[in-house]
Amino acid sequence: MDIKTRQASHWDDYIALRRDIHRHPELGFEEHRTAGLVADRLRALGYTVTEGIAGTGLVGSLRHGASARSIGLRADMDALPIQEANDIAWASQTPNIMHACGHDGHTAILLAAAHAIAQRRAFDGTVNLIFQPAEELGGGGGARRMIEEGLFERFPCDAVFALHNMPGWPAGQFMFKDQVMMASADRVVVTFQGKGGHGAVPHRAVDPTIAAASAIMALQTIASRTIDPLQSVVISVGALNAGSTYNVIPDSARLELSVRTLSATVRDQLEASITRICTLQAESFGASAHIDYQRGYPVLVNTTAETQSAIAVARQQFGDARVVTDIDPLMGSEDFAYMLRECPGCYLLIGNGQIGEHDDATGLTNCMVHNPGYDFNDACLAPAATFWAALVEHRLAPA
Incomplete structure (x- = not known):
């Protein structure tokens, strides 16, 4: 009996679980209820569960057979500080917090896959299911903290994989990109310091708003005149923000x-150029600039062997028509990039439906x-969980 047939009776249960998580969203490093729910489910399936990694993160491990091979699958659990606008039965019950990125779905997908993997046990090695907190929090988010707390030393993985839903593609379509797939993301705070004064006598002041305005225009010349035009910036x-009246x-x-x-090379060039332009623009108006350059997620780079392996599994399970193997890189960012710096692997996308597509069952119109x-x-949920289980069985196939 194949994965899809054997698991079919459980899809409704995991859809209900997904909606329960959606109804009770939690922000980064506050995913106590979600993590507890995940831990209980994994233990019931026979996984060894290690909690408290990066606060609310956890890993469920299942060993079968004698092989030393291993694989990691990661799902993110956190929600966003957004007030939900949907009128659905499973809408967020927490004011100003909602699962607006689908991490409720990612969590339910990995739990559904955990069920299939444990039920079939058609692998030889160790499966590590990584449930990560705080993907949405920038450079100091959950992936980095889990790694700093010894994630891959404690749970070695020959390769690690993650997926994200993507509106704008047909539901259940699998999308891949070898090598560079997603951008780095940095936050820069520039404070222009001048000398305040009366608006009627500007010559007795040093106006920081002029320096800021000039810098805004000059910064756009970095992409147009400083960086190779074939690079994405x-x-x-x-x-x-300036002033109060x-x-x-x-x-x-x-x-x-x-x-x-x-x-990564252009990233260094950008920091140098932004620092230089803001400093000199401020000085040209008699002001000064303080630049707080905060590096966030690094560039996400998939490894070729792992990407091709995942593509082969997707094609075998769903056919060529549902697999896109070379999508354009995305200028969005993902903290799974930290895990890929430590371990070979692949980050992939699954279509969430066309934007503007109306769902009669929920009454919702799909959006970004x-x-x-x-x-x-x-x-x-079903195709993604099926893919995870099939990937495990492919990567850890018994000799």
């Missing part, structure tokens, strides 16, 4: 930038993640 001003020149102005690229109207598409 994004410098976005997300916040500009119309007739007072403020003492300071503050910029917050989002900086992204697909190259990080949106108050988003919901994970439960039609993704």
Whole structure:
């Protein structure tokens, strides 16, 4: 009996579980209820569970046979600080927090796969299921903390894999990208310090807003005139704050930038260029600039052998028509990149449905993640869990 047939009777249970997690979202490093639920499920399936890694993170391990080979599968568990706008029975019951990125789905998928893996035991080696907190928190999030607390020393993995749902693609479509797949993401806070004064006598002040405005325009020349045009670079001003009333020149102005690229080398160039431009623009107006350059997630780089292995499994399970093997890189970022710096592996996507597509069953119209109207598409759960179980059996096939 194959994975899909054997597991079919359990899909409704895991859809109900996904919706229960959606109803009770928790922010990064606060996923106590979710982690407890996951731990209970894994223990009931026969996994050895280690809790308290990076606070609310945990690993469920299952060994079968005599092989020393191992594999890691990772799911993220945290929600976002967004007020849900959906009118559905499983809508968030916690004000201003919702699963707007589908991590409820990722968690349920991996638990459903855990069920199939434990039930079949058609592998030889060790399976490590990594349930990670705080993917949404930037550079100091859950993946980095789990690694710092000895994740791969305590739970060695020959390769590690993760997936994310992706609106804009048909539900259940699998998408892959070898090598560079997602961008680094840095946060830069620039404070321009001037000298405040009366708006009627600007010559007696040093206006930091002029320096900030000039720097905003100059920063855009980095992508157009400093970096190789074949490289992908994004410098976005997300916040500009200065002053409190119309007739007072403020003492300071503050910029917050989002900086992204697909190259570690270009990332270093961006930091140097942003620092130079902001410093010199401020000095040219008699002001000064303090640059707080905060490095977040690194570039996410899949390894070729593991990517090709995952593609082969997806094709075997679902056919060529449902597998895209060379999608364009994404300028979004993912802290699974930290795990891929420590261990070979592959990060892949599964379609969550076309954007604008209406679901008569839920009454929802599919939209992009990080949106108050988003919901994970439960039609993704069965194929994704089936893929995970098949990947384990492929990678750890008995000799």
